[in-house]
Amino acid sequence: MSGAAAMQTMSPPGDAGGPRSARPVRMTPARWGLYAFLAITAAFFLLPLWVMVVTSLKTMNEIRLGAIIAPPLAPTLEAWAKAWSSACTGLACDGIRVGFWNSVKILVPSVFISILVGSMTGYALSFWRVPGANVLFTAMMIVAFIPYQVFIYPLVRVFAFIGLGQSIATIVIVHTIFGLPTMTLLFRNYFSSLPIELFKAARIDGASFYQIFFRIMMPMATPMIVVAVILQVTGIWNDFILGLVFAGRENLPMTVQLNNIVASVQGEREYNVDMAATMLTALLPLVVYFGSGRWFVRGIAAGAVKG
Amino acid sequence: MASPRMSSRASAYSALLPAFIVLAVVYIGSTVWTMWMSLTGSRMLPNNNFVGLRNYEILFSNDRWITSVHNLAFFGVLFVAISLALGFLLAVAIDQKVRSEDSWRSVYLYPYSMSFVVTGLVWQWLLNPTLGIQKLVRDMGFETFTFDWIAHAETVLYCLVIAGVWHAAGLVMAIMLAGLRGVDEDIWKAARVDGLPTWRVYASVVTPMLGASFATAGVLLSTSVVRLYDLSVAMTRGGPGIASEVPAKFVMDHLFERANISLATAAATSMLITVIAVVAPYMYWRTRVAARGRA
Amino acid sequence: MSLQSEVDIRDVSVRFGNVQVLEKLNLKIAPSEFIVLLGPSGCGKSTLLNAIAGLLDVSDGQMWIGGRNVTWEEPKDRGIAMVFQSYALYPRMSVKKNMSFGLEVAGTPRAEIEARVAEAAQMLKLTPLLERKPAALSGGQRQRVAIGRALVRKVGVYLFDEPLSNLDAQLRAELRVEIKRLHARLGATMIYVTHDQIEALTLADRIAVMQGGVIQQLAAPKDIYRRPVNRFVASFVGSPAMNFIAGRVEAGLFFHAGDYRIPLAGYAFAGAPAAGAATLGIRPEHVLAGHEAGPDAIAAKVEMVEPMGADTLIWSRLPDGASLSIRHAADAAVREGDTLPVSFPADALSVFDDTPAGARL
Structure with a gap:
């Protein structure tokens, strides 16, 4: 079955006596370029959200030593807890x-x-x-x-x-x-x-x-x-x-x-x-x-x- | 006894009452008051000592104000141009019948749902020279790599532009995509029968049809430029020095911290005039288009 | 002077996902022929036209135009031009630019472009409008520009996708005549999609009546009208619609309905006439009524009379309750409640079998 399909792809479109021709594949390089552009821009748009999430799950020590985009080694919600209930604004430390x-x-x-x-x-x-x-x-x-x-x-x-x-x-x-x-x-x-x-x-x-x-x-x-x-x-x-x-x-x-x-x-x-x-x-x-x-x-x- | 007709009309007025109060007190009253105060010698409290245009003379010889205006113009041109270009390209790319279109669109648009404060703080962190992108690239082995724009007066505005574009390009994309989708399917078919290459259809046929989308996006972006405040406050606090000060921040600081009402209102009035100068031609154009549409 | 191409559609199928729009469709169009694809919306006629144009891919089968297999050719390389329902003019370009743009992109020499545009403009009476933008044109003018844009391509096949349906009745009639004249002058092959039977009957050399992705009948307009191959074609073409009377064919000689009989002597049966349940069809203008009615007339009860100007339409009921519309002379002195003798000339009848499709007997 698949062999027959391959045969059909081979037959030139103008072949009068040939079987039905199959759809030729179109402009892959252009499609690749398109998806590459979309992916690169998507990375730019997603980077801040990713960094925001991973940073909030790290300890300060890990932040100082590791890369900003690296996923947390030992994710912790400590920063979240502190931000929620005890982060300081001026003198008051009641969190956000x-x-x-x-x-x-x-x-x-x-x-x-x-x-x-x-x-x-x-x-x-x-x-x-x-x-x-x-x-x-x-x-x-x-x-x-x-x-x-x-x-x-x-x-x-x-x-x-x-x-x-x-x-x-x-x-x-x-x-x-x-x-x-x-x-x-x-x-x-x-x-x-x-x-x-x-x-x-x-x-x-x-x-x-x-x-x-x-x-x-x-x-x-x-x-x-x-x-x-x-x-x-x-x-x-x-x-x-x-x-x-x-x-x-x-x-x-x-x-x-x-x-x-x-x-x-x-x-x-x-x-x-x-x-x-x-x-x-x-x-x-x-x-x-x-x-x-x-x-x-x-x-x-x-x-x-x-x- | 009022007739039912009269009572309906009274009801209509009652529904419009809040809007009319807002019109009188806020749109007209506050604007006139602000403009009047810019002509007085008000300091911490308003007074009515008419001083003519003296506040404007002071304002336009004030370094910080001049810098703010320059910054805004610089930021505005780059931000609007890049956002329009990137948003348009994204819309065109998504319009090529790509797979999982909705996901791409969500990714480009989500920053617009977040506040400028969040935007400013995230980018401040990313652009942090000690721990941010600069460190990331240096740790990868490029030890002389420098990306500390946020710390220098000459480059800090580019940082605001990056954050601003990140926030708003998706909006442009959404507006442009709606415009592209509004193009009659038959026009694309006609162009294919005519043998026009895709890029040529975009350049010569479709883009000229998107005038309204470009205008809408351009005006929306421009008004957000004039309103620019939160982003500068959250990301750089106007610094280093006064390198990223903006007019809105100038007004707020002089109103609430420096207690110089007359100078602040003179600055606010200048902003108002600028906005009117941008919006009035656009509104005029829109009403003309609308009138032509009716004819 | 002008090209004439044969169009040969071989076993073409079109599927959208699981929906089969066209199923192994065959259609051979002679050079210089004017073919109208007629059918209700959703019958596949526009899909077929778009497939011929190369604007959508066929799932199976082949498409030959002018002796070449163009199944996978780009539309521009197929030797076709197309006119769209929504005109599809490039809105920011002048009339002239609309017509010349495709040629410019294709690299046609300047002088040649000028000559073709001038010729098309002259043919379509667009010369004074050449510098206008589409927004400054009326609907009829826009469609003429769209036709002009097709003409300058100088191809062998012109495709029309419901070109007149956005226009009002009077303009539609005018442009219809203009398209017919154009066909006579160019002698090019034309394929024209419409749901308007008047356009189909007036323009076509042959009409392909489509339903459910299948060509029901392919024939000259007169044959479509006089000898529809099945009940769908019979009911879709003609206004007011053909009358249908349910009954039985008896020994191939009579049609028996209720307690009256209609003689079928002289009816050209397609095969050997057999007795059985059937439906009789007759167009309103073929009913003989009043003093025209033959000796074995049936008494129809008049329910409503609609004077239409040129003639009068009489809505009546036969003794078995079947309704019958009759087109009658305008001066007919017929009133509601009258009893009108009617008879059916055998050579104007259509008899359909009682299968769901209702094939002609």
């Missing part, structure tokens, strides 16, 4: 868990409220003709590009003036404010893609503004909600500057605390603890990323629409 729980406290309400406000704004802008809506929308599109530094100081004063100062409530409101353009755009684009007849039919059936929103639109928008959650969870978890300014000393998020742990050198720097703390901070976004698969890409594509 403090920042972790602060981040959770910031994350949950921020994600919920920013998506609620953003989706409602997007809904109102896509189905309801309200004077000023265009101005609002254009302003949001522009603001999405403006650096935070322009807004930060006045906002600090405003929150001090209304008595919230630096607090969880403040940082939640700030995340809602700065998430508003992207969230609004995400939902507005989605709702605009729905047939307008759906909305008209609901109105003829006598549904009110909020009934249409909660009963008809939001259930249909589930895919967008997933995308929004992914965007906001990673975005808010990864935030540094807003947490630093608005959360207050007691509520600093994990990213800020991570930076403080690495910065506060007392005696020798413990790279394994640093990398364990870094890994812990990166864990949630990585889980969201690898867990959500194509949804993350969809989120980026949807978020990129603002550009």
